[in-house]
Amino acid sequence: MLEMLGNVIKNTLATPATRRFPAVQREPFPGTRGHIRMDSDCCIFCKRCEIHCPPDAIVVDRQDRTWILDPNRCIVCGKCVEVCPKDCITMFPHHRAVTRVRIREIRGEDDGRGRRLEPMATKEE
Amino acid sequence: MRQRTVIPFGPQHPVFPEPLQLKLHLEEERVIEAIPVLGYVHRGLEKLAEQKDFVQNVFLIERLCGICSFMHALCYCQGIESLIGLQVPDRARFLRTIWAELARLHSHHLWLGLLADALGFESLFMQVFRNREIIMDVIEATTGGRMIFCSCLIGGVRRDIPNDLLKETIARLDQAEKLLDQIAPVILAEYTVKERTANLGIVTKEQARKLGAVGPVARASGIAMDMRTLGYAAYGDLDFAPIVEEAGDCYARIVVRVKEMYQSFDLIKQAAKRMPKGEHALPIKRLLPDGETVVRVEQPRGELMYYIRANGSKKLERVRVRTPTYANIPPLLHMLTGAQLANVAAVAVLSIDPCISCVER
Numbered sequence: 057m058l059e060m061l062g063n064v065i066k067n068t069l070a071t072p073a074t075r076r077f078p079a080v081q082r083e084p085f086p087g088t089r090g091h092i093r094m095d096s097d098c099c100i101f102c103k104r105c106e107i108h109c110p111p112d113a114i115v116v117d118r119q120d121r122t123w124i125l126d127p128n129r130c131i132v133c134g135k136c137v138e139v140c141p142k143d144c145i146t147m148f149p150h151h152r153a154v155t156r157v158r159i160r161e162i163r164g165e166d167d168g169r170g171r172r173l174e175p176m177a178t179k180e181e
Numbered sequence: 182m183r184q185r186t187v188i189p190f191g192p193q194h195p196v197f198p199e200p201l202q203l204k205l206h207l208e209e210e211r212v213i214e215a216i217p218v219l220g221y222v223h224r225g226l227e228k229l230a231e232q233k234d235f236v237q238n239v240f241l242i243e244r245l246c247g248i249c250s251f252m253h254a255l256c257y258c259q260g261i262e263s264l265i266g267l268q269v270p271d272r273a274r275f276l277r278t279i280w281a282e283l284a285r286l287h288s289h290h291l292w293l294g295l296l297a298d299a300l301g302f303e304s305l306f307m308q309v310f311r312n313r314e315i316i317m318d319v320i321e322a323t324t325g326g327r328m329i330f331c332s333c334l335i336g337g338v339r340r341d342i343p344n345d346l347l348k349e350t351i352a353r354l355d356q357a358e359k360l361l362d363q364i365a366p367v368i369l370a371e372y373t374v375k376e377r378t379a380n381l382g383i384v385t386k387e388q389a390r391k392l393g394a395v396g397p398v399a400r401a402s403g404i405a406m407d408m409r410t411l412g413y414a415a416y417g418d419l420d421f422a423p424i425v426e427e428a429g430d431c432y433a434r435i436v437v438r439v440k441e442m443y444q445s446f447d448l449i450k451q452a453a454k455r456m457p458k459g460e461h462a463l464p465i466k467r468l469l470p471d472g473e474t475v476v477r478v479e480q481p482r483g484e485l486m487y488y489i490r491a492n493g494s495k496k497l498e499r500v501r502v503r504t505p506t507y508a509n510i511p512p513l514l515h516m517l518t519g520a521q522l523a524n525v526a527a528v529a530v531l532s533i534d535p536c537i538s539c540v541e542r
Contacts, residue, residue, distance in 0.1 A: 073311045085322040087340070089331065110237040133240045133331050134339075 088149040089132045094123055098144040105136035105145060125159045127152060183208045188522070192221050196299045196526040199537035203530070207522060215517040217510055223541040227500055234495040235261055235470060236335060245502065246539040247328045248291060251284040252480045253502070254333035259413060259478070260489040261335045264470035271415075271457040273337035278415040278452045280324065280332055281478075282445040286357075287316045288481035289442050292534045293368065296435070299531055300377055308364050315357040319350050337462030351453050358446045365439050378431040381524055382516035382532060385429055392511040396483020397441065398533055401426045401433035408479035419451045431532040438534075469493055480505050482534050504539035 075082060084090060101123070106116045113129035114136060116122070136145045186207045192200035200221035206214040226245055230238050243254040255277055262269060269277075290313035297305035317327050323342050324330040332339050342350065368374055384394060389402035399406045400423060407423035409416040424440045426433035470491035477486050483505030490499040513533050517525060 085318075085325075087323075087325045088321055089325040108237070110233060110240040131240065131244070131329075134325075135237075135240065 084149040084151070086149060089134055090148050090150045091127070091132060091152040092125070092130065092134070092137060092145055092147055094125070095144045095146070096123060098142045099123055100142055102141060104139045104141065108135050108139045110135060122160055127159065128154075185213065190525060192218075194526065196295070196531060197535070197537075198295065199535070201530075201535055201537045203517070203525070205517070205522070205525065210522045212517050212520050212522065212525060215514050217514065219537070219541055221541070222538050226542045227502060230500040231497055235491070235497055236465075238497070238500070239333065239335060240331065242500075243329055243331065243333070245542055246504075246536055248288045248536060249284055249480045249482070249485075249539065250328065251280050251330045251333060252478055252485055254330070255281060255414065256476050256478045256485055256487045257489070257500075258333050258335050260474050260476040260487050261470050261491075263474050263476070264472055264489065264491055265335075265465065265468040267336055267463060267465065267468065269337055270460050270463060272341070272459045273461045274415040275418075275452045275456045276338045276342060276461060277333065278419070279342070279449050280320075280330055280338075281414060282449045282452070283316060283320050283323075284330070285481045286442060286445045286449075287313055287320065288534075289438050289445075290316060292438065292481075292531070293364075293435075293442075296531050297368065299526060300374060302371075302374070305364065305367060308360075308367075312357055312360045312364065315353055315360070319353050322346065323350060334462055336465045337460070339462070341461045347453050347456065351450060354446060354449060358443070361442060361446075365442075369436065369439060374435075375432060377524075378435060378532075379428075381431045382520060383428075383430045384512050384515060388515060389429065389512060392515055393508050394483075394512040395505045395508045396480070397434055397437045398483065398509050398512055400424060401437045402429035403427045406484070408477050408484050411477065413478060415452055415455075416448075418455060419448055421448055434532045469495065470497070482506055482536055482539075483509065502539075502542055504536065504542075506533065506536045507540045509533040509535075510540075 101116055101118045101121060103116045103118070106112075106114045110133060111129045111131050113126045113131075115124045115126075117124075132147075134147050137147050188205045188207060190203040190205050191197055192202045202218035202221070204216040204218060205212050206216075226241065230241055233241055239254055239257060242257045243250045245253045290309055294306045294309035294313065297303070297309060320330065321327050323346065324332040324340070384392070384398065384402045386403040389399050389404055394402065394404070395406065403425055405423045405425045409421070410423060421444060424437050424444060426437050470489070471493040473488070473490040475486060475488050477484055479485070485505055486503040488499070488501040488503075489497060491497050513530065513535075516532070517530075
């Protein structure tokens with residue numbers, strides 16, 4: 057009986073084990089694989105990410121200067137982040153909502169000396 | 182002659198997390214014969230593994246199963262490493278052991294929760310899942326993923342656990358172990374659980390051997406069979422012995438798994454204590470696998486076997502996966518014969534801890 061009383065007091069005073077979800081959001085840990093993003097400013101369109109990507113989620117076009125990611129295919133393994141020679145693909149810990157939209161990174165022309173003639177653009181299609 | 186009824190049990194059934202169908206031939210309430218129907222989640226991953234290159238395959242193989250994804254990657258990587266003749270660094274071996282045991286812990290917690298739920302013991306289910314969440318957090322903090330670890334790599338592991346994070350991990354696992362101390366006696370000593378599970382679905386030692394049982398099913402029947410004793414990863418450097426029970430019934434299988442949870446906590450602590458310094462991965466540039474090999478590791482559900490045949494090119498000729506649930510289906514059918522219909526779901530089927538996506542690949 058006394059044992060039970062202890063439990064009753066403990067359970068009355070204890071806070072719930074779960075979070076009050078919409079108000080309190082769970083923050084992912086720093087190293088979590090959430091989603092990848094590419095900074096097209098430094099991309100040299102070498103295609104290494106495309107070659108190494110296990111589910112073929114990345115398509116790079118040298119002529120069009122585009123880098124397309126299909127988030128629906130991407131398994132967020134982080135292989136592209138590892139192989140990128142310019143370190144322009146970054147892993148972020150937050151998850152991106154499920155989407156059918158493909159992310160296209162387009163880099164504008166430059167004059168060959170690093171000066172940008174057109175701004176870079178991120179398109180979702 | 183009594184009338185026979187055939188009940189299709191599954192593929193959608195509240196106790197199954199995954200689709201398995203059992204055609205139960207009943208005489209009144211007793212099961213006379215059970216016929217398994219497999220193939221609901223066949224994805225052709227073995228064929229796909231022949232089309233990707235052998236490094237990409239690690240990511241594919243990991244997605245064979247959600248619960249024991251690390252074990253699949255570990256087994257595959259060990260196979261490829263033996264084919265290209267690579268010795269993994271010591272620190273990687275110990276890290277692999279820690280992650281393998283974390284995978285076992287969260288798998289056994291999941292199973293215990295599902296069993297409690299199937300028995301109608303809902304509060305225990307919630308307690309177990311609260312405890313499992315601590316382990317999932319540890320996994321996420323150390324590997325970056327909750328279910329798919331993505332941390333095993335041919336030649337080592339993908340990321341290191343720094344020493345301060347390792348200390349934090351051990352502190353959190355101590356907390357989980359303390360909570361398990363409160364839960365474990367409930368499931369082991371509670372008489373309702375005992376009444377439902379003791380003397381049910383008995384597989385004797387001879388039958389287990391004959392039917393080819395593996396893992397906790399075999400160990401609950403008195404066969405000391407644990408692939409970890411082969412000494413892969415860092416298991417050769419750690420002190421442990423397979424947990425064996427003699428009774429061979431469903432209750433013995435519960436006891437084996439609960440004791441294995443404690444064993445996993447102990448193994449992780451041992452590995453953390455003896456963790457050597459040094460690098461955690463070796464480069465595999467310009468090394469290609471050639472020849473064929475068979476690798477075995479101990480999954481949470483039992484012995485996992487990989488057969489890999491390579492021909493010196495980037496693509497493998499054949500990858501064959503034999504998962505523990507596949508080996509445990511004949512003992513399951515044996516257990517079901519003669520069982521009451523009410524016991525089929527809660528007790529007999531869950532006591533082998535079925536993992537159907539593993540079986541069908």
